[in-house]
């Protein structure tokens with residue numbers, strides 16, 4: 001299969017203001033991603049898993065073209081990504097639907113931006129509403145839909161304008177466990193129907209093994225690709241309960257082994273960040289007391 005996305009030596013750092021006490025501030029670089037290299041093939045379902053704060057969303061923002069790498073490059077079909085474009089659809093954890101538009105109106109939105117005429121727009125939006133299993137709910141507004149349904153609308157909206165790649169940033173994290181499992185198998189069905197290239201970000205190891213053809217495991221900050229694991233299941237959407245398959249259990253364990261030190265390190269980083277902010281708050285109070 002042809003390479004669809006190529007991430008080459010990508011680094012990303014941010015300048016963050018740090019309070020140095022005595023009202024002094026200093027901008028320090030924070031390295032979020034370090035030398036990321038990854039190729040995603042046409043039609044592949046790639047999952048990226050990593051501990052909190054390791055740079056998963058930063059990587060997705062780069063793929064979406066919302067930000068640019070500090071160095072390195074990302075190619076889509078051999079061409080550098082130059083900004084957001086309808087060739088990439090994004091589904092975030094929060095539904096990001098327009099509350100004043102119905103489910104159908106939300107799905108039609110991207111088609112409007114693409115210049116598709118009114119009738120065609122409606123027809124295509126209905127097809128995608130069907131595809132995500134929401135027939136009969138076209139005219140509901142987001143506040144009349146459950147969390148899972150809203151996420152179905154968000155998926156339909158991203159797919160309706162026929163992007164090359166679907167970028168998904170923890171899209172099921174806010175849902176209850178049962179709804180999450182239902183949407184995971186629905187997503188696999190949609191992927192098999194549409195043959196889109198999907199890059200899916202998650203904290204969840206089980207979700208990663210269930211969905212991904214390959215799982216890229218990231219290290220704690222600065223994020224690097226620690227290892228890419230092949231998930232060699234033929235058909236994921238079969239009736240058989242994949243999660244209790246011994247191979248599934250083995251792969252879940254293998255990924256956990258790779259992740260556990262990273263999770264501990266990420267928690268330590270989080271703790272020292274909190275301590276730093278307490279220290280600078282104390283320093284500020286000191287200035288206020290003596291100043």
Ligand SMILES: Nc1ncnc2c1ncn2[C@@H]1O[C@H](COP(=O)(O)OP(=O)(O)OP(=O)(O)O)[C@@H](O)[C@H]1O
Pocket residue numbers: 014015016030032050051052053054055056057058059203221
């Ligand atoms: N715009 C920004 N300015 C400064 N620092 C940032 C910015 N965006 C992200 N960071 C920092 O970069 C690091 C990576 O953040 P990112 O949100 O990509 O991690 P993540 O793996 O998606 O985390 P989580 O799983 O908790 O959502 C974090 O330390 C974060 O605080």
